[in-house]
Amino acid sequence: MxxxxxxxxxxxxxxxxxxxxxxxxxxxxxxxxxxxxxxxxxxxxxxxxxxxxxxxxxxxxxxxxxxxxxxxxxxxxxxxxxxxxxxxxxxxxxxxxxxxxxxxxxxxxxxxxxxxxxxxxxxxxxxxxxxxxxxxxxxxxxxxxxxxxxxxxxxxxxxxxxxxxxxxxxxxxxxxxxxxxxxxxxxxxxxxxxxxxxxxxxxxxxxxxxxxxxxxxxxxxxxxxxxRPRSEFVARFIGGTNILKGRRSGDQAVDWGGIKLTCGDGEFAAADETAVSIRHHDIRIATNAPVDGLNWAPGAVSRQVFLGSHRDYLIDLSNGETVRAVAPPDVAIPKGQPVWLQFPPEHCRALAQ
Structure with a gap:
């Protein structure tokens, strides 16, 4: 009791x-x-x-x-x-x-x-x-x-x-x-x-x-x-995260401005429109085009800040969206350089509200 x-x-x-x-x-x-x-x-x-x-x-x-x-x-x-x-x-x-x-x-x-x-x-x-x-x-x-x-x-x-x-x-x-x-x-x-x-x-x-x-x-x-945040508010308030908003596409995927994101966790909203949360440190940054794998998107570095324990990146994607990602301090990618981002499905969490 x-x-x-x-x-x-x-x-x-x-x-x-x-x-x-x-x-x-x-x-x-x-x-x-x-x-x-x-x-x-x-x-x-x-x-x-x-x-x-x-x-x-x-x-x-x-x-x-x-x-x-x-x-x-x-x-x-x-x-x-x-x-x-x-x-x-x-x-x-x-x-x-x-x-x-x-x-x-x-x-x-x-x-x-x-x-x-x-x-x-x-x-x-x-x-x-x-x-x-x-x-x-x-x-x-x-x-x-x-x-x-x-x-x-x-x-x-x-x-x-x-x-x-x-x-x-x-x-x-x-x-x-x-x-x-x-x-x-x-x-x-x-x-x-x-x-x-x-x-x-x-x-x-x-x-x-x-x-x-x-x-x-x-x-x-x-x-x-x-x-395991249940809402967009909780995801934003606890820790750094990106909220990616799109329309449901199939059982476990979201169409995010032409980029298909497969979600390995969470609960989709009842309506077609839904949001996906992914933490800054869970996004992978690559300077070469991927050979295989899910949830890749091309973009370019618009800002990079050295913060001692890591580097903080702002990246403009080809679909017009901007996301934040972090990388180890020795990963120094200059502003303007093209990159590829992966949003690992296991770290993409659908949000019901």
């Missing part, structure tokens, strides 16, 4: 629907990322779970208890949840130890119990040497770890994180992704994590829930979402 259940959850402001009949089941101890662009409804969904916002429709159940419904709302302080915001929200006049201990103090624990629990969480979060420092004396990554420790020390049933790494620079963000996953593996709290960063979601999550315009587009593991 799921621990957190969202059932037909909706939130509207006047005529504007921000969360539109979202249903989601989260197993106890799982880390679930709500992923999507700004305005997709992910933060509002999190605030609904936290109890900061009342739903217009649907229900939220945690541990079998109804916490939110249009006529029933349990206040945030009675939900046994901890929430971490984009800002660290640390008390500037308190030390690291005092910040982490604050939630235990207002719960009335003894000084001995508080010290034991705070010392333990500071050790796990690698903050023990910083216990007597103030927030102004810490780096951004250290402050974020203090925020995490403060949320975890009260032993919540559910941990909620709202873009917790958005204020960090790129290097610290990458480091903290793994730190959040490490702490989750240590404590196994049921966690809902909101982010717009696909790498963050893929690094931390057991399940990624891709949201768009207030609805869930697709939910699954990082590998499932990346390799």
């Amino acid at each position: 799921a621990f957190v259940e969202l059932s037909q959850l909706s939130k509207s402001y006047g005529k504007l629907t921000v969360v539109d009949r979202v249903s989601l089941s989260i197993e106890k101890g799982a880390l679930v990322c709500l992923l999507g662009p700004s305005g997709c409804g992910k933060t509002t969904t999190l605030r609904l779970v936290a109890g900061f916002v009342d739903p217009t429709g649907g229900e939220i159940r945690v541990g079998g208890r109804v916490l939110s419904a249009p006529d029933v709302t349990t206040p945030p302080e009675r939900r046994n949840m901890s929430m971490i915001f984009q800002s660290y929200a640390l008390w500037p006049h308190m030390t690291v130890f005092e910040n982490v201990a604050y939630g235990l103090s207002i719960r009335g624990l003894s000084k001995a119990d508080i010290k034991t629990r705070v010392d333990n969480i500071l050790s796990v979060a690698k903050l023990s040497p910083l216990a007597e420092r103030y927030p102004s004396e810490l780096s951004g990554g250290q402050q974020q770890r203090v925020s995490l420790a403060r949320a975890l020390v009260v032993e919540p049933e559910t941990l909620l994180l709202d873009e917790p790494l958005s204020n960090l620079d790129a290097n610290l963000r990458e480091e903290m992704r793994f730190e959040i996953r490490r702490l989750h593996d240590q404590y196994r709290y049921t966690t809902i994590y909101v982010t717009h960063d696909q790498a963050e979601a893929m690094t931390t999550a057991d399940v990624i829930v891709v949201m768009n315009q207030g609805r869930i587009e697709q939910a699954g593991s990082a590998e499932d979402i990346y390799k």
Whole structure:
């Protein structure tokens, strides 16, 4: 049985629907990322779970208890949840130890119990040497770890994180992704994590829930979402991809502006018009005409950029379409040179929507 259940959850402001009949089941101890662009409804969904916002429709159940419904709302302080915001929200006049201990103090624990629990969480979060420092004396990554420790020390049933790494620079963000996953593996709290960063979601999550315009587009593991997108939106949002639009031609093929593409995966749209997704790195570039094989198309290089680990190509094809492809850094093809591209059938995925 799921621990957190969202059932037909909706939130509207006047005529504007921000969360539109979202249903989601989260197993106890799982880390679930709500992923999507700004305005997709992910933060509002999190605030609904936290109890900061009342739903217009649907229900939220945690541990079998109804916490939110249009006529029933349990206040945030009675939900046994901890929430971490984009800002660290640390008390500037308190030390690291005092910040982490604050939630235990207002719960009335003894000084001995508080010290034991705070010392333990500071050790796990690698903050023990910083216990007597103030927030102004810490780096951004250290402050974020203090925020995490403060949320975890009260032993919540559910941990909620709202873009917790958005204020960090790129290097610290990458480091903290793994730190959040490490702490989750240590404590196994049921966690809902909101982010717009696909790498963050893929690094931390057991399940990624891709949201768009207030609805869930697709939910699954990082590998499932990346390799088997069900819609054009998911394919574009997770990883670099080309969306090739054409008309169905036979059981497994699409006529893409005169180029026949055989698709080895996916589901075709009900109508004749359909789309095909293929990742940039799955396209093969050749400077000589192919002898055999499926899904070849002639073109010419219109742009080439060296990016260290690879080269990024923009290629104009004979049917008037333009696609992006990547190649190893030692494959240097100058602008204007004719090339042949292969779209391997096993990497061409038909999209139903």
